[in-house]
Structure formats: structure tokens, C-alpha cells
Amino acid sequence: MSETDVLVVGAGAAGIAAARALLKAGLRCQVLEARSRPGGRAATDTATLGAPFDLGATWLHAANRNPLRLLAQSLGMATFDHGSARESVCFDAGRRAGPEDMAAYDATWETFHTRLGALVPLPGESAAALAARSGFGGGRWDATVMHWEGPVICAAPLAEMDARDYLDTLLEAPDLLLPEGTGTLLARLAAELPVSYGAVVERLDWSGPRVVAEGRFGRLEAASTIVTVPTAVLAAGAIRFTPELPPETAQAIHDLPLGLLTKIGLRARGADRLDLAPFAGIERRVEREEEAAMTAIAWPFGHDHLMGFVGGPAAWDLAKAGPAATVAFAFEELSKNFGARAMAALRREGALVSDWGRDPFSRGAYSHARPGRAAARGILAAPLAEGRLCFAGEACHPSLAATLGGAWETGEAAAAHAARALRDRERDKERQPLTPALAWRYAAPATDAPPPTGTTDEG
Ligand SMILES: Cc1cc2nc3c(=O)[nH]c(=O)nc-3n(C[C@H](O)[C@H](O)[C@H](O)COP(=O)(O)OP(=O)(O)OC[C@H]3O[C@@H](n4cnc5c(N)ncnc54)[C@H](O)[C@@H]3O)c2cc1C
Incomplete structure (x- = not known):
């Protein structure tokens, strides 16, 4: 796993979409996926019944506004x-x-x-x-x-x-419906991506200027991280965040449980x-x-x-x-x-x-909002630390929640946040830093106090 700009945790629909969008924007990314396959809650079994059988996501719902319809067609998959x-x-x-x-x-x-x-x-x-x-x-x-x-x-x-x-x-x-299965579609969309399989993220440290992910795979850092794991997995404390997530984000995770x-x-x-x-x-x-x-x-x-x-x-x-x-x-x-x-x-x-309820990497099927907590999806989708830490996944979508298409769109949105954050930081780095004397001049022009000592490029 090499030096990267953005880490993406999870290679389900949201993680695949995020990684594709980041690569398209010219950024480097690394996807860390706990399981040995891509697709997350979309998985097609082709062996057991002698025909493709989707164990998870089955339909492309609301197909006229579902980004996966065109993607399936672009891959030549029948719908x-x-x-x-x-x-x-x-x-x-x-x-x-x-x-x-x-x-x-x-x-x-x-x-x-x-x-x-x-x-x-x-x-x-x-x-x-x-x-x-x-x-x-x-x-x-x-x-x-x-x-x-x-x-x-x-x-x-x-x-x-x-x-x-x-x-x-x-x-x-x-x-x-896809005769070949939605899991097959996602596996094809993930085919060329830099995914590390069997990489279970256990800790995420977002206290510094770079976010550090740790697990048995070792330690990886990047300027930003996009977390796409299901809310039930987050609520179970499978990933320890340092510092802890803001209370409103933690509450939003709790307010979006998964049914089965x-x-x-x-x-x-x-x-x-x-x-x-x-x-x-x-x-x-x-x-x-x-x-x-x-x-x-x-x-x-x-x-x-x-x-x-x-x-x-x-x-x-x-x-x-x-x-x-x-x-x-x-x-x-x-x-x-x-x-x-x-x-x-x-x-x-x-x-x-299927066994999504006992699977430690899903802990349920898809999310609903608890009564009184409709705002939770928007809260969870809001980037933290100027885009250094973003959440994505089906639970973050305001109208296509609980679907592949919704997860996909939130992955793309998180990638856009992370890319913007990176651009902003690069721009800040390029700007000439203000010396103490110059900062004093801009910040406090009315004061009679003497300026701090130091030289400026202005001379
Ligand atoms: C039975 C069932 C039927 C469904 N039917 C439909 C349907 O017909 N149509 C539809 O659109 N949707 C359907 N859904 C919902 C759909 O599957 C989900 O909305 C969608 O797959 C969620 O994508 P995601 O990227 O948000 O999350 P996921 O697909 O869950 O991706 C998250 C990824 O994170 C990984 N992960 C978890 N923990 C860690 C960790 N600690 N470190 C690293 N990686 C980790 C997981 O392994 C997973 O790959 C169904 C779901 C189920 C279970």
C-alpha cells in the first residue's frame, strides 16, 4: 500500500463510487475493505443454485434517477x-x-x-x-x-x-433486475480500483493534519478519509475514533439503525x-x-x-x-x-x-431513521474537520437511503468534499505565510503598540 491522498474505508457501493470519483479527479486513493470481495451488501452467489442469486441488493430502484442504471448499461449488462x-x-x-x-x-x-x-x-x-x-x-x-x-x-x-x-x-x-446480479455489477465497477482486501480498519486517528488508519494491515495515513461502513457497524464501536466523533455525529449514527x-x-x-x-x-x-x-x-x-x-x-x-x-x-x-x-x-x-444480521461487517440490511430523527442522515453526511473525515453510505442519502443508488451518490459526494479539502489545503500551502510583523499590520492597524520584531518580504 503506497503513499495516498485519500483512504476509503469499505468497498461497497459508496466506497467504489468514492474511489472512482477520486481517481477521475486525479487523486490517489487506497480502499481498505474488511471482506475478501467488493460489493458490501450487494453480493451475487452464482454457484449454489446454478443461477445468479443476489443475497443482498436485488433491484435498481427508482431507475430513472439511479446512477447505477447507466453504469450497468455502459458495461453491457442487461437490465x-x-x-x-x-x-x-x-x-x-x-x-x-x-x-x-x-x-x-x-x-x-x-x-x-x-x-x-x-x-x-x-x-x-x-x-x-x-x-x-x-x-x-x-x-x-x-x-x-x-x-x-x-x-x-x-x-x-x-x-x-x-x-x-x-x-x-x-x-x-x-x-x-440484473440477470447477472447486482453483486456482479459492483464487482465489475470495482475491478480496476486499488482495494486492499481483508483490511479491517480498527482505529482512525483524525486528531492531526493527516488521518491515520490502523488495523492488522498496519498503519496508513492520508490527507482525508472517507468512511463508508454501515451505521450498525459504527454504532457497535468496530472502529475507534481519536478524538471521539462529535456528539451530533455519534447521535446520528445511533439514530440510523439497520433493519433486517x-x-x-x-x-x-x-x-x-x-x-x-x-x-x-x-x-x-x-x-x-x-x-x-x-x-x-x-x-x-x-x-x-x-x-x-x-x-x-x-x-x-x-x-x-x-x-x-x-x-x-x-x-x-x-x-x-x-x-x-x-x-x-x-x-x-x-x-x-443470507446472513446480514450476524455478519460483523454489516450487522443488518439497511437503515431507517428513528422517530423524530429524520435529520440524522444530513448530519452524518456533513464532512468533519474541513473534509479530512467524511462519512458516506446508504444511510447518508436524503431520498435514496437504503439503496445502492443512494450509497453510490453519497460516495461521489464525499469524494467531492475530500477533493475540495485537499485543493484548499494545497492552495493554503502555496500562499506566502504571513510573518508575525505582517500579520500584526493586517490584524491590528489601529493600535499604537509597536509591531512585533521580525522582517517581512515587503521590506
Ligand atoms: C437483503 C438485502 C436486500 C436489499 N435489497 C436492495 C435492493 O433491492 N435494491 C437496493 O438498491 N438496495 C438494496 N439493499 C440495500 C443495499 O444493499 C445497500 O443500501 C447498499 O449496498 C449499501 O452500500 P454501502 O456502500 O452504503 O454499504 P456496504 O455495501 O455495506 O459497504 C460497506 C463496506 O464496508 C466494509 N467494512 C465494514 N466494516 C469495515 C471495517 N472495519 N474496515 C474495513 N471495511 C469495513 C464492508 O465489508 C462493506 O464492504 C438490500 C440490502 C440487503 C441486505
Whole structure:
């Protein structure tokens, strides 16, 4: 690892974006990544199910404002608009919901968003409280919509997230899928970067004019450092900062916890496809938002696997119970909809279960703001020490939080801060320093006191 201008901690979307932007600006940078691969919370498994399976990030959401869409296309990677093939198959107490029920379910989604969008959140209000104030709840499909909006989409219950932040970070279509996987995309974007793998940063000293990073890899210093590790990892104290972070930054980290979403890949045993078309969404009606339930997408791209999702408190419980219990839960859930046919159609062995909750380098899936703490994202994104220390990552984005595109943009923004800070310092160095006598002349022209002794270049 050679002499460098900027250290980037983490080679996920934010770190990759930051490093690419720094190199483009003509600066030297070194990325320190704890794991043995790039991509962070975007990782594609290509071996287990015989087809690419994203263990983490899956869609390029809000694709029309997502910088990764163009980057994927520039690399020649195919993208697929999931909305063009999405069909919901919803079960209610073991029966497939008919057209009337599905119309009622769709109308409930519409009502949820119209009602919540029409209200201005109160200070400190949670998304659940906002929903209640809008009169939502109690209808036949209401808990199911809230289960989706909270535990499945946001990876946490609506009661645990700030209403303002919830509304600000809603994501619109199109949602693109990459047949090769988002992890593959990020690995390609990181391919030429100066990344040191297995480099776990344990300490960051930003007390002096240069920031020093330390870990088992040794000691490295640079003019600036960009930290992109997940907020849950920072909150756990995995990196010791000297001096300690300012209280408002430390508070912001605490106020942006990660929820959990677990993904489960199950392969078909034979030819039975459960009467589901490729990309069919499997859902079931729930009675309570926090009910443990699994949603799934059938046979993506015609592959012979299902992609299951369990989010929120149920995902944390299953993470504690382990992968075998998670697979057993997935089968229980599928049996509620398909009966014994699920057991015959899908293989238990060789299943894939993500484990972001217990992974020490993520400690969860993605962030939400605690009630009353919507400002935390902006606070965390603000550069410290004139840009010597910057934070980036999905949790820092005001509207694309919890996404790859958001993480990417915050990485680029942090790189711009660090580059500006470096330029400013270079400019300051080039300026002729004021001698004591000259400084006195500019600073105190009205005083009668004699100037300090010393010579100036002016003579
Ligand atoms: C199951 C799941 C599904 C998701 N679905 C989607 C989706 O469909 N679409 C979407 O856009 N987003 C999705 N996300 C969220 C998306 O993955 C994240 O928002 C994004 O990957 C975050 O990027 P990041 O750079 O901020 O953080 P990360 O990707 O977490 O990168 C941080 C990096 O820092 C490294 N690190 C941690 N500690 C240290 C240390 N001490 N020293 C050195 N390195 C360290 C980590 O190993 C990691 O590589 C999903 C996430 C999960 C888990």
C-alpha cells in the first residue's frame, strides 16, 4: 500500500463510487475493505443454485434517477424492468385470492399511499402513527399492506421509523433486475480500483493534519478519509475514533439503525412449478403487520428457484435460530399456501440463506431513521474537520437511503468534499505565510503598540 491522498474505508457501493470519483479527479486513493470481495451488501452467489442469486441488493430502484442504471448499461449488462412481468399471487387462509379480493388488496395499497402522502408528519411521529392518524388500519388488507411497507420493504416495523424520513425515502418504479446480479455489477465497477482486501480498519486517528488508519494491515495515513461502513457497524464501536466523533455525529449514527431482510433461495426438485409464472410474487394475507411471514418471487428469469424474503423482527429471530430453522420456516410458509405440494416441488437441501444480521461487517440490511430523527442522515453526511473525515453510505442519502443508488451518490459526494479539502489545503500551502510583523499590520492597524520584531518580504 503506497503513499495516498485519500483512504476509503469499505468497498461497497459508496466506497467504489468514492474511489472512482477520486481517481477521475486525479487523486490517489487506497480502499481498505474488511471482506475478501467488493460489493458490501450487494453480493451475487452464482454457484449454489446454478443461477445468479443476489443475497443482498436485488433491484435498481427508482431507475430513472439511479446512477447505477447507466453504469450497468455502459458495461453491457442487461437490465430487466420487473414491473413488466410482475404478477401478484396472494393467498388468504390457504386459498388463492380471486379477482375481487385482489382488487380490494390493490385498492388498499392505493389508499395507504394517498392517505399518508396527504398528511404532513408531526415532529417525532412514527410512520405507524402517521398511518393511524390518516385513518388507515382495521381493513381486511390493511395489515398486509403495512407488513409489506414496514418489515418487507423497509426491513423494520413502521412504528420504529420516522414518518418524515419514511415519506422522503419512498422509492418509485421502475425497478430493474440484473440477470447477472447486482453483486456482479459492483464487482465489475470495482475491478480496476486499488482495494486492499481483508483490511479491517480498527482505529482512525483524525486528531492531526493527516488521518491515520490502523488495523492488522498496519498503519496508513492520508490527507482525508472517507468512511463508508454501515451505521450498525459504527454504532457497535468496530472502529475507534481519536478524538471521539462529535456528539451530533455519534447521535446520528445511533439514530440510523439497520433493519433486517433475509433472503432465501430454494430450488425446484422436479418439473412442478406450482402453477406460477416466472416472476410471480407469492404473498399471503396477514392479520398483524409484525406477523412472521415470507413473501417470494417465483422462478426469476425462468430459473428453477424461488427467491424468498423475510423482514423485520421475524428476520432477526430467524437469524438467531440459524439457516436450517430459516429454511424450515420457509417451507412452513409455502405449505400454508401450497400444502404438501410445496414439499414435493422444492428441495430443502442446497438452499441459500443470507446472513446480514450476524455478519460483523454489516450487522443488518439497511437503515431507517428513528422517530423524530429524520435529520440524522444530513448530519452524518456533513464532512468533519474541513473534509479530512467524511462519512458516506446508504444511510447518508436524503431520498435514496437504503439503496445502492443512494450509497453510490453519497460516495461521489464525499469524494467531492475530500477533493475540495485537499485543493484548499494545497492552495493554503502555496500562499506566502504571513510573518508575525505582517500579520500584526493586517490584524491590528489601529493600535499604537509597536509591531512585533521580525522582517517581512515587503521590506
Ligand atoms: C437483503 C438485502 C436486500 C436489499 N435489497 C436492495 C435492493 O433491492 N435494491 C437496493 O438498491 N438496495 C438494496 N439493499 C440495500 C443495499 O444493499 C445497500 O443500501 C447498499 O449496498 C449499501 O452500500 P454501502 O456502500 O452504503 O454499504 P456496504 O455495501 O455495506 O459497504 C460497506 C463496506 O464496508 C466494509 N467494512 C465494514 N466494516 C469495515 C471495517 N472495519 N474496515 C474495513 N471495511 C469495513 C464492508 O465489508 C462493506 O464492504 C438490500 C440490502 C440487503 C441486505
